[in-house]
Amino acid sequence: MSLSRHLGRTLIELLPPAVANELEATVARIFTTEEPVRNLELSGDKGPKDTPWTWLVSAYPVKTPPRQVRWAGVIVLDASDRKRSEEALRRTEKLAATGRLAASIAHEINNPLEAITNLLFLLRNFCSLQDPALNYVVMAEHEAQRIAEITQQTLRFYRQSTQPTRASMSELLGSVLSLYHGRLNTLGIHVERGFDPEMDLFCFAGELRQVFANLVGNAIDATAAGGRLVVRARRSRNWGDFGREGVRFVVADTGTGMDAKTRERIFEAFFTTKEVVGTGLGLWVSYEIIVKHHGFVRVRSRVVGSGKASGTVFAVFIPDDSGLASQPFSTIESGLHPGAGLT
Ligand SMILES: Nc1ncnc2c1ncn2[C@@H]1O[C@H](COP(=O)(O)OP(=O)(O)OP(=O)(O)O)[C@@H](O)[C@H]1O
Numbered sequence: 050m051s052l053s054r055h056l057g058r059t060l061i062e063l064l065p066p067a068v069a070n071e072l073e074a075t076v077a078r079i080f081t082t083e084e085p086v087r088n089l090e091l092s093g094d095k096g097p098k099d100t101p102w103t104w105l106v107s108a109y110p111v112k113t114p115p116r117q118v119r120w121a122g123v124i125v126l127d128a129s130d131r132k133r134s135e136e137a138l139r140r141t142e143k144l145a146a147t148g149r150l151a152a153s154i155a156h157e158i159n160n161p162l163e164a165i166t167n168l169l170f171l172l173r174n175f176c177s178l179q180d181p182a183l184n185y186v187v188m189a190e191h192e193a194q195r196i197a198e199i200t201q202q203t204l205r206f207y208r209q210s211t212q213p214t215r216a217s218m219s220e221l222l223g224s225v226l227s228l229y230h231g232r233l234n235t236l237g238i239h240v241e242r243g244f245d246p247e248m249d250l251f252c253f254a255g256e257l258r259q260v261f262a263n264l265v266g267n268a269i270d271a272t273a274a275g276g277r278l279v280v281r282a283r284r285s286r287n288w289g290d291f292g293r294e295g296v297r298f299v300v301a302d303t304g305t306g307m308d309a310k311t312r313e314r315i316f317e318a319f320f321t322t323k324e325v326v327g328t329g330l331g332l333w334v335s336y337e338i339i340v341k342h343h344g345f346v347r348v349r350s351r352v353v354g355s356g357k358a359s360g361t362v363f364a365v366f367i368p369d370d371s372g373l374a375s376q377p378f379s380t381i382e383s384g385l386h387p388g389a390g391l392t
């Protein structure tokens with residue numbers, strides 16, 4: 050803020066009322082205690098959008114003969130940026146810790162799971178089982194296989210893939226749908242698949258799988274029994290100015306949809322409306338992965354009450370970019386800003 054905007058103004062004109070009052074009380078205390086105050090942190094909301102703001106205050110008594118405190122010197126620093134970066138760092142650390150925890154749990158589950166799989170194999174092949182016992186064993190094997198896929202997905206995610214490769218998109222999307230096969234079936238959600246079996250893309254396949262696992266998982270969470278889920282992929286050109294070739298993916302559901310307030314925040318780390326069951330990291334991680342691929346994401350959503358059916362459409366464009374391996378990620382343009390392009 051410029052000097053002219055400060056000069057001749059009272060604290061209450063410059064700061065939010067609660068902060069101004071606290072600062073005034075601090076200065077008043079200095080006259081009685083005669084002790085300086087160092088690095089007092091004050092926070093409040095400021096500006097037309099009530100942005101959270103932080104100030105760092107140091108104040109000291111100025112004494113004149115005969116040793117009375119006559120004035121107080123006060124230094125107020127805007128510490129909002131520092132506070133925000135501290136917050137971002139804390140979130141990143143939380144994420145890393147969550148990741149390590151998930152990876153170690155997945156790893157621990159793998160060992161007993163392998164034993165269960167082997168025992169089921171022995172039961173099925175060497176115990177002359179008849180139906181329905183045989184059928185139960187086959188079902189148990191099927192479910193154990195699903196657990197194995199889930200733990201592998203989790204482990205794969207936290208192991209950074211170092212080199213991008215050309216990967217089949219139908220295999221990738223198919224594996225995501227098979228991961229959710231049980232939930233889709235139980236809820237009776239009708240799945241519409243639209244992808245060419247021949248289509249491939251130069252990408253970090255494990256990470257891209259994570260993106261679609263997140264999008265499909267969210268769609269299922271939002272969709273009531275009997276709803277519809279659409280997963281499509283087709284070759285396309287970039288919507289932006291470069292006309293780059295790539296693949297356009299669509300994950301759409303007939304779920305609850307999102308209101309404007311929710312939609313604005315979905316790409317933030319730890320933002321979730323699922324209370325205890327959601328970590329709020331799915332879309333945040335997905336966005337990072339899409340940016341890493343020089344891609345874009347767009348979201349359309351409608352809630353009940355607009356007179357039409359509710360639902361959400363996530364559209365993701367990933368360029369078929371063979372320069373992916375050679376570019377340092379820090380110089381990558383971030384594509385669409387999370388808040389932009391939402392309708
Ligand atoms: N298809 C969708 N329909 C409705 N709301 C959605 C949809 N996708 C995302 N959301 C909203 O976005 C929020 C953030 O999603 P995100 O995937 O980041 O976290 P989450 O699903 O809550 O938790 P998790 O970390 O387990 O994925 C969700 O809590 C939900 O409110």
Ligand SMILES: [Mg+2]
Pocket residue numbers: 263266267331332
């Ligand atoms: Mg999610």
